[in-house]
Amino acid sequence: MENNRILPDELAAMAIFATVVEAGSLTLAAERLELSKSAVSKSLAWLEGKLAARLLQRTTRRQSLTEVGQAYFEHCRRMLAEAAEARQAVDRLHAEPVGVLRVSAPVSFGSQHVAPLLPELLARYPALQIDLVLNDHLVDLAEEGFDLAVRVSDQPADLLVARTLAPIRWVICASPTYLARYGTPERPQDLSVHACLTYPLLTPSGVWPFMHDGQRIVMPVQGPLRTNSSVALMAACVGGAGLTRLPTFSCGNLLASGELVAVLQDYAVPPQTATAVYLPNRYQSPKLRAFIDFMRERMGAGQTTPSWDAWLTAK
Template sequence: MDRIEAMRTFVMVVNEGSFTRAADRLDTSPQLVSKYVSQLETHLGVRLLNRTTRRLHLTEAGRQYYPRAQQVLSDIDDLENQLGDLQTEAQGLLRISAPVSFAIRHMPALLTEFQRMHPAVGIDLQLNDRKVDIVEEGFDIALRIGRLQSSSLIAKRVAPVRLVLCASPAYLARYGTPGKPEDLRDHQYLRYSYMDPDSSHSPQKWLQDNRSDNLQGMVSNNGDVLVEAAIAGAGIALQPTFIAGPAIREGKLTIVLPEHEPEPLGLYAVYAHRQLLASKVRSFIDFIDGYFGDPPYWDRFD
């Protein structure tokens, strides 16, 4: 038995005063109306209506049940209307998790333009380089950089993330420019600690495989710090061009071993559900798709 449908049928019978008129309003048969009311009474274990040949009378239980059923049905209709509005017009609070350096450099303009197009959407942007649990931590979308493992989450590839080895001209003048990967063993390495060194596809592993085991250099969990250290002459950094691009354009950093550049990573928008997606999420996914260009604007320095 569909309890909501049975409840709606009972309320219509009371409103119309007969099974026949209720059936006309519901575009069904009097027999089916009677069946729904009888099933509802059986489910509740009480009689709601006393039936005579001339009219219907609410029992005491029916008089208590009728106004509450009306309120429940009204609440359901209001809820469905509100959800329908959410599907047609993007609104509500959109919670986004994004990597720190990427978000600081590239999210403000994007989010400003998105809100200009969708003024009913509020933004809660949380910056974190760790891998957040979208469902447990209540995020609608997470932007992630890497090569994503298969999971129950939906991942939309937004842009390629190019990784380059780079160092300052002053550093290279002092210590020499590597001509082949093996030459990296003689240089200081500025390492990003969140890269997974155990992955066979990891750029960090690629660099570790082409240098000695001496651990001189610097480790940080923030790419901006490493890029600034490279500009200051501290060593060679393997960093994405969305961070290092401006310094490369301005001549503060020089790309090293460009012919041995690691395979690009990807920037992904990750979310939990494909069906019944809230319009605020769908609107953001549609908006960010292609926003950065092809190639992304931060790669236009060659």
């Protein structure tokens, strides 16, 4: 089996041999390959020695294939054709978005604002396929085989390239029914007497942070409901169970309709940013670039107010 291994030198010699046959002479083959005629001649001699067979009959006027050379040339020609197809496949992948793009995104943001845009993206690039995985833990792109991840965070992505998709604002909100019954908090300290609905994954220490006049305020909160589902949290809030802390990408439509009311707006909840992150790579693939550019275009990339914050300008 060891004797059947094809090493790089032999592959190069096979390509030179096939070019000589197709060109019809060593001189023309040397020009096509940008090699000296003597280098081409030495390669052919080395290959014939390696094979222990004569491939070409050469005279000063013409060259012709031997019987062995004819059979060998057919295989070499197919090898070069396969190599050309391999190059074309790479060229196609570099020219347009093609193939599968594996994307990770948070459950709420991904389902509400990434997934609804995918039909338009896929219609724009018919050769593109998206493998979208929704979860709320930080994936390891290299370890878990993701091309990119959409993240909502206030922390930079270490060792990753990050492109801004949109600003993420947070609000403390409640239903009009709850506020009519229990009053509207005017300061973060007022939350101590209110029912606060919490998401332990985001507030494991049981506090809500605020900023006011450049000062950070941390307010302990408690209430009748803790849940790991932002959908359940929002439904309970709409139903009047208490106050909660939500990203406006989830509740913007409810704020616009009046089903929820934002409170404590003079006390800013620290914002975050939605970013697309990917591993540093000198050769950014068209499918990766197309996805990021499209999402930035449709979400505003921080240059315009995202659609879910339209309620801010409608007030």
